[in-house]
Amino acid sequence: xxxxxxxxxxxxxxxxxxxxxxxxxxxxxxxxxxxxxxxxxxxxxxxxxxxxxxxxxxxxxxxxxxxxxxxxxxxxxxxxxxxxxxxxxxxxxxxxxxxxxxxxxxxxxxxxxxxxxxxxxxxxxxxxxxxxxxxxxxxxxxxxxxxxxxxxxxxxxxxxxxxxxxxxxxxxxxxxxxxxxxxxxxxxxxxxxxxxxxxxxxxxxxxxxxxxxxxxxxxxxxxxxxxxxxxxxxxxxxxxxxxxxxxxxxxxxxxxxxxxxxxxxxxxxxxxxxxxxxxxxxxxxxxxxxxxxxxxxxxxxxxxxxxxxxxxxxxxxxxxxxxxxxxxxxxxxxxxxxxxxxxxxxxxxxxxxxxxxxxxxxxxxxxxxxxxxxxxxxxxxxxxxxxxxxxxxxxxxxxxxxxxxxxxxxxxxxxxxxxxxxxxxxxxxxxxxxxxxxxxxxxxxxxxxxxxxxxxxxxxxxxxxxxxxxxxxxxxxxxxxxxxxxxxxxxxxxxxxxxxxxxxxxxxxxxx
Amino acid sequence: xxxxxxxxxxxxxxxxxxxxxxxxxxxxxxxxxxxxxxxxxxxxxxxxxxxxxxxxxxxxxxxxxxxxxx
Numbered sequence: 001x002x003x004x005x006x007x008x009x010x011x012x013x014x015x016x017x018x019x020x021x022x023x024x025x026x027x028x029x030x031x032x033x034x035x036x037x038x039x040x041x042x043x044x045x046x047x048x049x050x051x052x053x054x055x056x057x058x059x060x061x062x063x064x065x066x067x068x069x070x071x072x073x074x075x076x077x078x079x080x081x082x083x084x085x086x087x088x089x090x091x092x093x094x095x096x097x098x099x100x101x102x103x104x105x106x107x108x109x110x111x112x113x114x115x116x117x118x119x120x121x122x123x124x125x126x127x128x129x130x131x132x133x134x135x136x137x138x139x140x141x142x143x144x145x146x147x148x149x150x151x152x153x154x155x156x157x158x159x160x161x162x163x164x165x166x167x168x169x170x171x172x173x174x175x176x177x178x179x180x181x182x183x184x185x186x187x188x189x190x191x192x193x194x195x196x197x198x199x200x201x202x203x204x205x206x207x208x209x210x211x212x213x214x215x216x217x218x219x220x221x222x223x224x225x226x227x228x229x230x231x232x233x234x235x236x237x238x239x240x241x242x243x244x245x246x247x248x249x250x251x252x253x254x255x256x257x258x259x260x261x262x263x264x265x266x267x268x269x270x271x272x273x274x275x276x277x278x279x280x281x282x283x284x285x286x287x288x289x290x291x292x293x294x295x296x297x298x299x300x301x302x303x304x305x306x307x308x309x310x311x312x313x314x315x316x317x318x319x320x321x322x323x324x325x326x327x328x329x330x331x332x333x334x335x336x337x338x339x340x341x342x343x344x345x346x347x348x349x350x351x352x353x354x355x356x357x358x359x360x361x362x363x364x365x366x367x368x369x370x371x372x373x374x375x376x377x378x379x380x381x382x383x384x385x386x387x388x389x390x391x392x393x394x395x396x397x398x399x400x401x402x403x404x405x406x407x408x409x410x411x412x413x414x415x416x417x418x419x420x421x422x423x424x425x426x427x428x429x430x431x432x433x434x435x436x437x438x439x440x441x442x443x444x445x446x447x448x449x450x451x452x453x454x455x456x457x458x459x460x461x462x463x464x465x466x467x468x469x470x471x472x473x474x475x476x477x478x479x480x481x482x483x484x485x486x487x488x489x490x491x492x493x494x495x496x497x498x499x500x501x502x503x504x505x506x507x508x509x510x511x512x
Numbered sequence: 513x514x515x516x517x518x519x520x521x522x523x524x525x526x527x528x529x530x531x532x533x534x535x536x537x538x539x540x541x542x543x544x545x546x547x548x549x550x551x552x553x554x555x556x557x558x559x560x561x562x563x564x565x566x567x568x569x570x571x572x573x574x575x576x577x578x579x580x581x582x
Contacts, residue, residue, distance in 0.1 A: 274548055274549050274550050275550055276549070276550050276551065276552050322549065323552065324519070325519055325520045325546075325551060326520070326546055326547050326549030326550070326551045327549070328520070328546070328547045328549065358547045358548060358549050359547065361520070361547065362547070363521055365521065365573075365574060427548050429548055430548060
């Protein structure tokens with residue numbers, strides 16, 4: 001073969017690998033963005049990378065790789081598939097080959113049963129190419145069809161570096177987790193310009209669909225990263241808790257003692273049922289040092305969700321946060337819990353519920369927002385989860401809040417309580433008012449009335465005495481707080497062989 | 513002007529700051545009672561308190577402005 005052919009080929013490869021024109025690379029620098037191939041280098045363990053479709057649309061001349069790199073590499077030693085938009089090529093927009101390449105890497109990930117990572121930075125469809133890339137069998141719709149089909153089979157991770165507009169915004173929506181780079185990332189169906197033209201609204205991109213908004217208000221974002229390096233590192237850390245696919249076990253790491261900064265559990269949880277405390281302190285006291293990876297940290301903060309390790313083994317934690325909104329469950333927190341439970345259950349990550357919950361929120365605002373159906377969503381996801389699940393009643397668990405936090409009726413492998421746990425339909429004050437309201441009103445002498453209330457509260461407390469509940473086998477155990485970590489490690493070890501099928505039906509009618 | 517808003521509907525049971533105080537980001541400024549729980553409300557930014565807009569016993573709705581910061 002003519003040596004010249006090889007040289008020509010190498011030149012062509014090098015040219016494609018440069019991406020778009022120099023001025024667009026300059027623009028990346030101005031925006032504090034990395035070039036797509038540098039992102040890939042940072043994501044993968046080393047230089048190793050296999051790429052398909054490098055010459056996609058090469059005949060066009062100005063569309064290197066047709067604006068998307070599809071590659072296979074290693075993350076934490078695990079093979080992963082990646083699609084990565086190149087925003088230096090027509091703003092990362094999608095033509096027909098772009099879409100075909102994305103579909104093919106999805107098919108590859110499905111066949112190999114390995115995680116798929118989407119590095120998104122795209123202006124959306126090339127409207128000039130719509131016939132070829134939009135409506136057909138292997139048009140862009142197929143990308144979303146595949147995502148839905150892959151969901152729960154392999155981990156799907158999205159890092160959003162730039163815009164994800166209109167139809168393209170559904171790529172993050174169908175991923176298990178969306179990591180967004182602050183200031184640069186955005187998601188929206190209609191741009192601010194379109195919002196002004198079509199509905200007359202004047203709004204900034206940040207307000208309409210910025211990273212911080214999505215991570216704190218809409219819940220479309222899960223992790224807010226300060227920059228691209230942090231975002232990529234977050235994705236690597238996140239994947240370290242996950243198996244390659246739903247048939248394998250999540251990987252273990254070396255066991256670590258809890259952080260040295262952890263406080264004694266007895267000093268963390270106040271005896272007064274109504275006083276606020278920081279649930280993060282309890283999580284820190286229980287899990288391996290530096291192992292807590294919080295998901296949706298800025299969203300619906302009255303509930304904490306995150307991945308952690310107990311003695312090196314991954315566990316998903318759902319914990320009420322008394323420090324925020326009293327730890328009461330709201331529409332968004334119920335949503336957040338349902339989503340996180342489903343994520344862990346799909347990939348064999350055991351669940352730990354830390355309950356300290358006064359109940360679901362009441363009042364006009366939440367009833368109008370459909371708190372009942374959102375609560376049902378959480379309870380449904382929790383009930384269906386068949387991974388090892390342990391519920392710990394940390395302090396109080398009232399009303400449907402008790403149910404939502406995986407209490408006894410929902411087949412946790414164990415429902416445990418700390419010694420000052422209080423389990424009831426409602427707290428003593430509310431209960432006495434509800435039951436004896438007429439009687440209390442009828443007692444005219446204020447002292448007599450107070451005495452009556454005090455007497456009834458005492459009776460109520462006796463009715464819900466924790467040892468009485470344990471005696472009636474309502475809780476499976478009362479655990480000394482300082483033994484809780486060891487108790488959980490031991491129990492998860494025991495339950496690890498659990499294999500349970502919830503039902504053989506097609507699927508439930510989801511409460512949504 | 514920065515503002516601190518109530519995080520949920522409830523009754524004011526403690527006012528922890530007064531006009532002229534310097535507060536830090538994340539500092540508790542008001543405690544509400546809601547759903548029988550004590551619910552501390554934090555400043556979302558540092559600043560000097562210009563006005564406390566509520567008194568003990570007031571009912572506030574989610575989003576109501578309770579403290580104005582400079």
